[in-house]
Each structure stands twice: as structure tokens, then as C-alpha cells.
Amino acid sequence: MSEAPRAPAADPTPALAQRRLPLLWLLLPLAALGLAIAWLITADPLKNFSNGAPPVESLTFERTILSSDGIRVLVRAGGSQPMSIAQVQVDDAYWQFTQEPAGPLDRGATAWLHIPYPWTLGEAHAINVVTNTGATFAHEIAVAVPTPTRDATSLVSQAMLGLFVGLVPVVIGMMFYPALRGVGRNGMNFLLALTVGLLAFLAVDATAEAFELAGEAAALFQGQAMVVLAAAAAFLLLMAAGRRDGAPTGLALASFIALGIGLHNLGEGLAIGAAFAAGAAGLGSFLVLGFMLHNITEGIGISAPLLKKRPPIWIFAALALLAGGPAVIGLWLGSLAYAPQWSALALAIGAGAIAQVIVEVTAYLMRSDGRGSIALTSPATIAGLVGGSALMYITAMLVKL
């Protein structure tokens, strides 16, 4: 995908020496780099900077598992040198613990800490890791609840949750399809603009959440840059893939919309699964209802490019699965192998995918309208844009606090 930097291409000259020249220019900087490294290591010319200060240390908590035999946390080291965990405090008390694997942690390495601490259901706990230099790294367990285990019961219940928030609302949204088939030009513009509006909301939402999660990840992942690069890469790849045979329309466009929404739901599912693991406090069933209302619009959006076709029913099933199914997978992965950087990555890719779909749906709108860019400012389009994003915003009020 990304190529290593190369020396600029040489002019096509007949002389052999001239043709070898580019190779030399390639080797020269590499040799200089090698020399610089060798000099740094052997002569240590920067030793004046070693002022006796302890090494920079960084420790990120990536997972927390609460079970009947205590607390397990997965930590990732990010120190300038290998760092050693000396002691562990829980709630301001030194506690027995084991580290796996034992020994100093290299930069980027992870280890599990197992602390047989008798935690209390529904209450908060604070973990504080003390390194051998005396630096401390704190982690808060806001609400202690047992972490779902990898058994069939919890996998099934997570799948049910995923279906309710991912698949069911998309299917319900698609059920508007027959009612929408008869719409005229303005109606079509309205529906496509509605789709763009809801996608715009999702793009903003996914980006914001990706940045938030990236902030929780270990510094060495450079979360902010990762989010931007992943979103841009997803956008460009999907644009290139989608435009291989001209601008996508009809089923192809619907598939891209479903894919974008599916990627977003994968990221959402990862985050929801992580909330399972972290045991965030519950408020009630209206949240699930709110989620369903929120996501119904997605089903309408996927159907919109298909209004001029008459695809078989299995196409709808496949699209619904593509858009809603990833929520289930995300939930499983999120609760079993959660780390903030992976959720951020999934959401960033989702944001890039959604941006691609926004471009394509807008292009489709202009083409199907026949008037080009004038269609974008028609009252029906504006109403759809405002309506779509407003609908998403208002239904999101039910699920955000």
C-alpha cells in the first residue's frame, strides 16, 4: 500500500555509469544513516544530555477484567527504556500481585497483572502501579462488575444486543422501501439528501469517538494521527474501488452505503463490548429503544438508491446483514479483546468509509436529478439534509448522556 521512499527516477541516458548513478544515490543516504547510528552507539556524543534524570516512563491500561479471583489488568509500557513494575496498590493499599510475563517491560510490550483483590460489586476501585523508579500510574475502575466471560451464555446475549442495535433497526428501516417506491424527483432528492444528512451525522460522531478513544490509547500508537490516516486511507481506497467501473449507482451504491454503516457499527460494537467489560452503569431499557429509533434511518438510507430498481428480497437481507451484522462481531471482539486503539481504528475506518459514501450519494443525487449541482440547493434536498441530520441528532439524545 505505502511504498518506501525512493530516489527520484533518473533521466533515461544511454551511458551505463549514468544508469548506475541512481543506485549510488540510493545507497549514499543509507550509508550515512548507518554511520550516524554507529557513531551514536560507539562514541555516545550526546552523553551530555544524560543528566542523571530517571528514564521517561509511560504505562497505559488497556483492559480490565474483574472475576471471582480478583482483578486482572493488561498494561502496555511506553518508556524510553525497559521499565519494571515494582508494586501495585489497590485503593491505597499495597496488594499481592503477579505479572505475566514477568520482568522488565520493553517499549510497546504488554503484560497482565493479576491482583487477588476482593473488589466490591457496583463500587469504584483505583489501581496504582508503582515502578522501580517510584513513578506511579493510576487506573480507575469506575463501577466494578464482573467481566463477561467467554462462555456461550454471554456470547449469545451479546449477539442479541448486537442484533437489536445493529440489524433490527436497519431491517425495519428497509421495510419502508415499498412505501417509498412511488416517489417523484423531489421525493427522491429528499430521500437521498436524508441519507447524506444521516451519514454526515455518523461521520462526525465516528470521528469524535475515534479521537476520544485514541486519547485513551498508549502514546506510541499516536492515536490522533492514526485516526486521520486510517480515515483518509479508507476513504481513498473505497473511492478507488467504487469508481473502477464508473460512479456507483443502484445496488453498488447501496452496498457501499451498507458497508460504510457496517464499519461504523463495527466500531460502535467494539466500544459497546468494551463497556460490557468495563461495566458502565445502566439506566434502563429506553436506551435500547433509543438506539433502535436512531438506527432505523440507516435502513431508509440504504434503500434509497434502490428505489428505481426492483432487487430480490435476498439482496435486502444481504445489505441488512452487511450494515447491521458487524455490530455483533464488534460486540464480541470488544468484550473479549478490547483495547482503545482498535476501537479507534475501526471507527476511523468507518468515518473514512462514510465520507466516501457521502461523496457518492451526493454525486448520484445530482445525476438522478438530471440538473447537476442545482439539485443540491433544491428545497427538497435541503429539507432532506436538515431532516436527516436532525433526525439522527434528536434520536441520539435518547442514547447519549
Add this chain to the structure above:
Amino acid sequence: MWFRERVSRRGLLWGGLSAAGGSVMLAGGSSLAQSSHSGHGEAAAVSPAIPSDHSSGHGAMTTVGEVDDERNGFDPAKLLTDWETGTVSTLSDGRKLRTFEVEAVDREIEIAPGVMFPAWTYNGRVPGPALRATEGERLRIVFRNLGSHPHSMHFHGIHSARMDGVPGAGLIDPGDEFVYEFDARPFGCHLYHCHALPLKRHIHKGMYGLFVIDPDPALHPEHEEIARSRLLGTPENVQWQEFAMVMNAFDTNFDNENEVYAVNTIAHAYMKRPITIARDRPVRIYLANVIEFDPINSFHLHGNFFDYFEQGTTLTPTLKTVDLITQVQAQRGILEFTYGEHEPGLYMFHPHQSEFTELGWVGMFNVVETVA
């Protein structure tokens, strides 16, 4: 304001669904919670990973591993009875002159297993040497600063302004030497510490120690027997099991809060290796508090009561029959008690600030019939 607290929708969903109650979910959730609760008792009670037998006393609440006493250069078990008596000579007027030599040294010490602390020390140990003299002697303390910062020795005692160990009076730069000279009075349990500025940093980095002046029995005819028992080395004194204890703490990440609490520096040292005491001989503890950042410290004895001599400047107790005393920074005193009528066993002692206890300041007396 409430919705600004960022419990995002993913966070609330878990509770949402469990309340919405997929019956599967509810059943799964509650059984998990149950099992976790029943599990706690076992986890706390068994704690199989701690090998020694006294571990059941503190369960899993402990620092993990062992401190390398050899690398530290001092052993908390030996600090208890390691009195520095200096060298004694006789002055022309017949009085005794007692000379101590103390050096300020920068030293990295291990204060809890694996946790290193860049300490400033007197004679390479924290707490510094437990100086012990007798009432009325002339004291001469030769102090050399081999450290990287200006330091001093400020004694809690009676002396002239010139000998006070504050800036301008015995506070010396690295490489310099100063001789503090004054009479040993009043008798009691005192301390010394560095009085360089910033004071907080110089004290909590490790620059403090006990300064005990034993009463001269000849000067206290009304309590001569008691004074004799306090005077180090007399036959009456040998009966006593005397321990030097300095309650200290360390702010390892320098955020003005202590990460490690202890008595005599090493967290949990006397928990992992209890202090052996013979049942039939009385116990006397010279106790001082030097912790920074927390306003108060305390000492609580399990299964027993003690007499307390505030600052040790009296021969009769200032508090009789108590099992808890409190000390602010630099407060100190003498505790006297006996386990003569107890059955042998492990008797805990700790401050009754549970936080300090759980962060390392807790120990055990192992009361035995006879000491080998």
C-alpha cells in the same frame, strides 16, 4: 450539567439491555455477580501465593518481593537496636566528652521491594544513626557534607543559636565540615534532622534520626531505679528490650503525597520478619514521627496497653495505660510495656490511619518464651 459527564451511549447500553432484560442476559449477569461474591471469601482467606505462616495475618495486603538489605547497606532488623554511642573521652574538668561523626551522603535506597528512592542520608542509612548519650555529657558532633546539596544537623535539644543547624549557623555546603558542640540535655527521646531549605524536601528525602539522651541516675535520686533502667548498659537496662523506631514515609513520585509508609524506612519489613521479643522481659520503644505531607501519625499496639512518656523528658509516664498515641511531625516519646502475662504469639502494631498501614507501615511482635 449532567449530560456533560461523558458516559457515552456505548457506556450506557450494557445497563440498558440488562434492565431491558433479555431473560438470557439477566440470568447470565446475576449468576456472574453471585459467583464473584462467593469467590471473594475464598480468595482472601486462602491467599496461597504467600508462603510464610504469618502471612495469613495480613492476607494479600502486602508488598511483593524482598528488599535487598545488602545493597541498601542497612538491615531494618538491625536498625532497631543499632545505637550509635560515638567515642567517649574525658575533658580537663573531668566531664565526659562524647564525639559523633556523621556524614551526609546521597544514596539510592530500596524502600519497598523493587522501589528505589534517591535519598539524602546521614551515614548512608535512613533513618540516620540513632545517637545515644547521657545527660550532662559534652557532645561534639563532627558533621561532613559529602552530598550534592547544602545540609545541616538541627538537634532538638538545648543549645546556643550558633549550634542550631539553620542557615547561617551550621548549615554547610557540599564538601564542608562543621562541629556542633553543646551539653546533652534535657534527657529524653529526641531527634535531629536537616534544616536546609526547602525543609520539606530535605526531611522527606531521609535526613533525620533519633537523638536519645539517657537520664543520669545520680541527678534523679527520687527515681534512681527508673533512671538506671533507662541508662544504656546498666544491669537494670539490660533487662529491657529496647527498640529504636522512626515512623517515616516516602513520596516516590514527588507529588507531595507519600507512596510508601514505614517504620524504619522499609515497607512491611517487620511484617515479613516480625520482631522477636522475650515474653518475660519488658519492652521499651523510642518512637519518633518524621513523616511529611500528612499532618499526623500514630502507634497502636495489639492485645496490650502501654505507658507513654511524652518526649521522654520525665521518669514517670505522661500517659498511663493506653493502646494508641498520636504524634505530629517531630513529636516523639517512649513506650513501655510487657507481654509477661500474655500467651506467646504474633502481636501487630501499626498506626491507626488505615491508609498508612496498608501502604506499608505495619509490623508484628513475635512474643516467645525465651530468646535463643
